[in-house]
Amino acid sequence: MKKLLTLTLLTAAIATSTNALANDEHQIGVQLHSGSAKYKSSSKDGDGVSNLYLYYNYQFDPMFSVEGGLSVGAELDDWNCTDLTKDRFECVRENNALFDLNANKLEYTSIVVAGKAQFDVTQNSNVYGKLGLHRYDYEMKNGNTKVVDDSGFGYLAEAGWEYQWNNGIGLNLAVRYTDMGDLDTTTWGIGMSYRF
Secondary structure (H helix, E strand, C coil): HHHHHHHHHHHHHHHHHHHCCCCCECCCCCCCCCCCEEECCCCCCEEEEEEEEEEEEECCCCCCEEEEEEEEEEEEEEEEEEEEECEEEEEEEECHHHHHHHCCCCEEEEEEEEEEEEEEECEEEEEEEEEEEEEEEEEEECCEEEEEEEEEEEEEEEEEEEECCCCCEEEEEEEEEECCCCCEEEEEEECCCCEE
């Protein structure tokens, strides 16, 4: 963990001290992720999550950049839909217990600082890897009663593919692992960005 923190701080220091490079580029973006969660290494079918990630990326080198972002997520509920008539369906939310706990609601947020390395595939597309630290906070509730409430520092790792059009608009696909102490998530995401 100390090595990861040192690497992230070193990357951020290099980024802020290297403003004389001609390759400086800024990027803002949003990603929507969906996947699965585990709590204390235990999961069961239906323990799905989704999250929204907003970020700012500063590229100080053709290959390396640093990123700051905010992630907000929650559990994904299962729905049971019944065909009542030819033109009418009835859908009921299945409010199952999460992780076999007496909780049916999960909400989490995190503030992210990450380093990113990208490798060009074509002139407009690249594959990338991202490694970062984040400050997380999550709650699991049953109605208004808190069952689990935790916060702390964790890490995340992301790999993906990105396509950037000449007008600055980009599209990316990614897989992300996020560690939040006893809770971790593995999600697939799609995102849009703008580079300027």
